[in-house]
Amino acid sequence: MVNINIIKQLAENKTIEEVISNIIGRQYDQTEQDLAQDLYMSLLEKDPELIENLYFKGDLQYFITRMVIQNVNSKNSPYYYTYKIPQRIMVDISDINDKKAGQTTDY
Numbered sequence: 001m002v003n004i005n006i007i008k009q010l011a012e013n014k015t016i017e018e019v020i021s022n023i024i025g026r027q028y029d030q031t032e033q034d035l036a037q038d039l040y041m042s043l044l045e046k047d048p049e050l051i052e053n054l055y056f057k058g059d060l061q062y063f064i065t066r067m068v069i070q071n072v073n074s075k076n077s078p079y080y081y082t083y084k085i086p087q088r089i090m091v092d093i094s095d096i097n098d099k100k101a102g103q104t105t106d107y
Contacts, residue, residue: 003048006055011040015061019068035079039067 010016016036024032043051043064054060071079 003051004044006051006060007040007043010043010060010064016040016064016068019061019065020072023065023068023072034082035068035071038079038082039064039071042067 016039017033020032020036051060054063071077074080
């Protein structure tokens, strides 16, 4: 099986999305959908021989699970810098605006 066909099959079965949901323990949102797409792209960029060997040995699921865990849990991962830091900044700014809106001024 050619590398692209293996990854196409993974995408059709939503393999990475399922792994992400299992690891984060909830239905994933847009951020995790972006992570899934990034991981599919990462698999496409890997050496085709590596993907084929992992697939035929039955180790591709483990390999994908490790990729997801490393991206979700590591503060050094591309996922963290691309999606989590901007998301935290947006939440922090909205918290500040909510606090300002709730403040009263005494004149």
